[in-house]
Amino acid sequence: MPDVPPSSDAPRRMRLTGLHHVTLISSDLEATTSFYRETLGLAVERDERNPDDPGARHVWFGDGHGTPGTLVTFLEYPQLPDGTVGRGSTHHLAFGVGSGEEQVAWRDWLRSRGTECTDVMERGGLRSIYFRDPDGHMLEITTNA
Numbered sequence: 001m002p003d004v005p006p007s008s009d010a011p012r013r014m015r016l017t018g019l020h021h022v023t024l025i026s027s028d029l030e031a032t033t034s035f036y037r038e039t040l041g042l043a044v045e046r047d048e049r050n051p052d053d054p055g056a057r058h059v060w061f062g063d064g065h066g067t068p069g070t071l072v073t074f075l076e077y078p079q080l081p082d083g084t085v086g087r088g089s090t091h092h093l094a095f096g097v098g099s100g101e102e103q104v105a106w107r108d109w110l111r112s113r114g115t116e117c118t119d120v121m122e123r124g125g126l127r128s129i130y131f132r133d134p135d136g137h138m139l140e141i142t143t144n145a
Contacts, residue, residue, distance in 0.1 A: 022073070025076075029059055029074060033047075057076040061074075097141055103127060126144060127144075
């Protein structure tokens with residue numbers, strides 16, 4: 001049965017199918033591309049001019065198939081000042097892996113590539129490691145295992 005818009009007197013409910021992508025700001029897309037492709041192993045899905053701002057380069061990273069939910073995109077704005085953590089900013093992005101062994105392997109890989117990374121932290125049903133990308137965005141690799 002097709003989705004039917006709610007009647008005018010019913011509360012509107014979004015029918016989410018998942019998170020499609022997240023977009024962040026980069027000061028240097030060459031460094032960002034190197035990190036996300038070479039260190040994290042994500043594929044470059046698209047490298048284009050942003051249709052909303054043709055002066056800005058826009059790179060999409062993902063699983064190599066463009067699968068929604070795997071996509072992280074970056075707009076390049078080298079002239080912008082560093083961000084401030086607070087309301088309206090993003091705290092971190094979390095990537096999920098299937099096991100604690102895979103997570104420890106990621107921690108060791110990141111450290112071997114010169115990326116500072118926390119030890120595995122127990123987070124109330126989750127296990128997490130944290131690190132930063134070249135622009136300082138905090139990233140997490142998490143697992144339920």
